[in-house]
Amino acid sequence: MAASMLFQVRRHCALVPCLIVATRQYASSPPSLFNKFLFQLNQRFLEVEYLIRLSNWFKNRDVRRKNLIYDYAQKKYGVNVAAAYSILKLGGGFRFAGQTEWFRADSKGKFSFDFVNTPDSTIEEIDLSRTLINHAGLHNLTSQRKLRSLSVQGCPEVDDWFLAHLHVFSETLQELNISHCPRITVGGLAALQHLRKLQQLDISSLPQLQSPGLVHILIEEMLPHCKVIGAEYDQGLQIQTDSQEPRDADSLRHAQT
């Protein structure tokens, strides 16, 4: 209803389309009016720099809280309990070695503290899909020397430095899922060479990879015993024939002149 009225107004008034165009968002995100204002102030006052840093600090507060290093818990309850607690706090799930049941937090983030009673059992599988884990939070898990499977599918804070830190699990880690992580680049994938026991690696849908097919081949060469899931070999390849034709036409034209 509102849309049809808008169209009617649009037909009668020439200014309206101009206004609509003016308020439309650009394809790449332009700075908001507030940001522009802040930018102007920033050129005169260093204090704005502190404001920006403070606002960033507040924005990242959630990430930092979720990735706290549980030193106290490690001392009081042991490293395994601290690791389990950090996983549940992040909203992920895990499975102890020799058990079949998974510990997970419910939809409200609540979980039972049964794992405190078994401080000696180590974690074998971790599922941290779609959580806020980053390289700092990984410190809590480095004590788990029997970790066999790790999934960080769709984690926005997982970056190359996170992958570089995974070398601590080089002796045990067999399955790794890093698909749908928006910040992983090929520079971080090179660090996976230390995971010599890796048998399965999921690298599908990594938006920062320029040529996923080539990276797929290179990773298979780097880790010969590993099955790589994800990118097809020809993904990201440019078909040469398209670029060839205009060149031929150009050369023809040169030949004629």
Added chain:
Amino acid sequence: MTYTFRGGARQHVVCSTSPAARQRESQLKIVAGGDQLGSEMSSCYKLLLHGRRYRALALLTSNRCSSRSLSTGRAVQKDIIQDLENQFKAFRDKVTAAMPGSDWSPIELTRGLPPERADIVIVGGGVVGWSIAYWLKRRLMSRDALRVVVVEKDPTYSQASTVLSAGGIRQQFSLKENIQLSMASANFMKNINEHLGVLNEDPIDLQFNHSGYLFLASEASAHIMEENYAIQKELGAEVTLLSPTQLKERFPCLNTDGVALASLGLKNEGWFDPWTLLNAFRRKAMSMGVYQCFGEVTGFRCWTQNAETMDGDLLNIKRIKYVNVKMPNSLEYQPVECAVVVNAAGASSGKIADMVGIGHGPETSMAAIPFPVEPRKRYIYVVHCPDGPGLECPFLIDYSGVYLRREGLGGNYITGKSPEENEEPDCSNLDVDHEFFQEKVWPLLAHRVPAFESLKVTGAWAGFYDYNTFDQNGIVGLHPLVNNMYFATGFSGHGLQQSPAVGRAVAELILDGGFKTIDLSAFDVKRILCQEPMLERNIV
């Protein structure tokens, strides 16, 4: 009035007029460059028609040239402009007299002149210089609390060591300070967007490649590697030792003949894009109010005081009052009055130290010891080898001195080697010696990685090391004989990777009077004057 002719070719143009007329004509004419008379005329018109450009007159008084004038009408116009120019000059003088201490001027004569007064002048706008500027600004709570000027002589950075380096970062050093500096720098790069992110600008992507350094040691140097490994482990660096069999298993492409031990960095090592890091520092520092100035430091005006040592030697203690900054492509220079000078000029920091008079004292005294940093030319070759190691290729450093790293994914590699002390190349230019690759690099490279027996050199460049001839380590601190010149130079090839931490250390030294986070007192200038080298125990 006196005037000079720029070249012999132009002299015949004015020969037919009387001296008085010639003099007037020479006042009329200004030549902005170019050898053709026509272009001179057109530039003259341009200067006359565009009223704003008459300020160029002031600059050209020193090298004013003459050519034939065809009209008298312009002479009157020009005289008016000359009068105006004088009036503006008088006005400028009046304003400066009325507002002492302010460097505001109603007419800006030259673009890009540095401010007349500054608190800190950083000589050298490489990555270390900009890092120092950033950390200085970061420590302060107000924009104008400290006026920092960064002087860089190369506006395009075409010869800057920062951008011509291989861009590696490693923690496999033997000195505690070097390991700490590199670890702190890696942590800085980890959170680079929190440090150097600028409002309304894209986030920084360093293109960090997390492939560790792989050092190979021969039988003779294996024990050094073990000792270094113990120090690195103690400081928390994540490094592992590999035996030749393990090495062969991990890197099947390597030939392990002659290798007794290898050490591989597991974390915080790799390579990145130096240009991105430099620009990120520069962008951030400038957004925080650091002045950037393109020009060359040509000299210092110092204040000297005599002092006597315990042994009875007389020493001149200097304090820099003014730094003379010469504008690029011009004879004009600006003395910048300053409180502190930071010498971060990298390869030319020895020259800068020489200008202050370091090393010119009487013989056998401390003042006669020259500053031991000089430029050394290093070649980097880009080779293409389709059969070379793939994604797993580390930053390989062989005990023979040859290094190798991957560049991109298309089978390109970067390689090079430090020449022997007695065959250092000439440092006056940046030409590449391709025979050096054929004779010195390739045989060693092909021996270590047999796949490189067939390769194609696709490119090469040369860059300068800021080579510390005394002990090949950084020099960070205040010079005892020039008591306001701080040094942050002489890193001999690892300045880029340590720049974030070095900048912080120098900022602490200037603002707090001592090191707070990483103690770099071992890198002080005093070790040169006392002749106590801090040598890195190298495997190479």
